[in-house]
Amino acid sequence: MNYFSNLINNNLNLVAITMSQTPVTQKLKCPKCQHILQAQGQPGQQIIINCPNCGFQGSFRFPGAQHDHAIISVQNLSKSFKDVHAVQNLSFSVQKGEIYGLLGPNGAGKTTTIKLMLGLIHPDSGTTIINGHDIKTQEILAKHNIGFLPERFTFYENLTPLQTIQFFCELKGVKKSVAPQLIEEVGLQDAIDRKVGTFSKGMVQLLGIAQALVGNPDVFILDEPTSGLDARWIKIVREKIKMLNDHGATIIFSSHNLTEVENLCNRVGIMNQGRLIAQDTVENLGKLLHIYPRLEITIPNLNGVVPEVLKSIDGIQHVEAYENILRVTCAAGTRSQVIAALEKTGFKIGFIQPPG
Ligand SMILES: Nc1ncnc2c1ncn2[C@@H]1O[C@H](COP(=O)(O)OP(=O)(O)OP(=O)(O)O)[C@@H](O)[C@H]1O
């Protein structure tokens, strides 16, 4: 049975009553006012629906080929810790070559989901299939080609990055001679002989990515890879993720910041209270949830005043100026319009975050 689930109290209560072939058209009944509404989408797509009659909001996943060509398929995963329902009936799939962002606030269940996917903890119910192998019954095969960056990790402070990566090579049965190249790939070559104990947080994070690269995996699961880093390091880590993907890797990473996943992910799944409440491209989700990414532009001649020209641009939700920083919350498609209008009226554009 297909459901249309309520985002507010997580009741599963709108029931599909008819269905046709691709693109999927679905008639749904609002559980609150019984109004019949029609929704159209791709097989496997999850959308957010507002009942036009009473305003009830819920999500609905179209039936169909969501697991086609999936390199990772998570089906009905649930995990509770005593009375905390950390992950509840979670299903999603990631296609080969995708960058998939798992987005959600603190405590949403992202880390628990990742640990379940990797077989580090066992689900109460549900399955994870990676490259066609069930993580429960074929763990070694399923994990064979995966690079993992945990949310929290520590390295031996007295080792150099070279010794650290050689150590991971030994653990994974990979020849140690690849270590210098992996360190270079993440840009730590200048610090190759320094002790890890002297590294900044950003450098440690890059070493974590180098560790995940050991064995040349084609799937990466990164738990909050940019957490706690400043804008410069976030940019560097994002570039590494992009580079891996450009070389053909499939990437799943978690984050609690929509702006951060913008321009990087093909699709985003939003988790809240253990459930996947929406899944789509960042832009579509932004429109549906009325969440717009925030653009931060450094403008040396801003002088803390919001430029008049921005008032005539549709699609800007909020704008504020502070000294030489302009913060614009707007639809992703409006970004280039904002920058062009500022340049045209004589503002010098400096640093833009996130980069386009
Ligand atoms: N081992 C555990 N024992 C008890 N409760 C746990 C355990 N692991 C996670 N939880 C609880 O499960 C819920 C989900 O936690 P999880 O770490 O998966 O969230 P998260 O989305 O990764 O959050 P964050 O963004 O803060 O990292 C939280 O309420 C957390 O306290």
Ligand SMILES: [Mg+2]
């Ligand atoms: Mg977490």
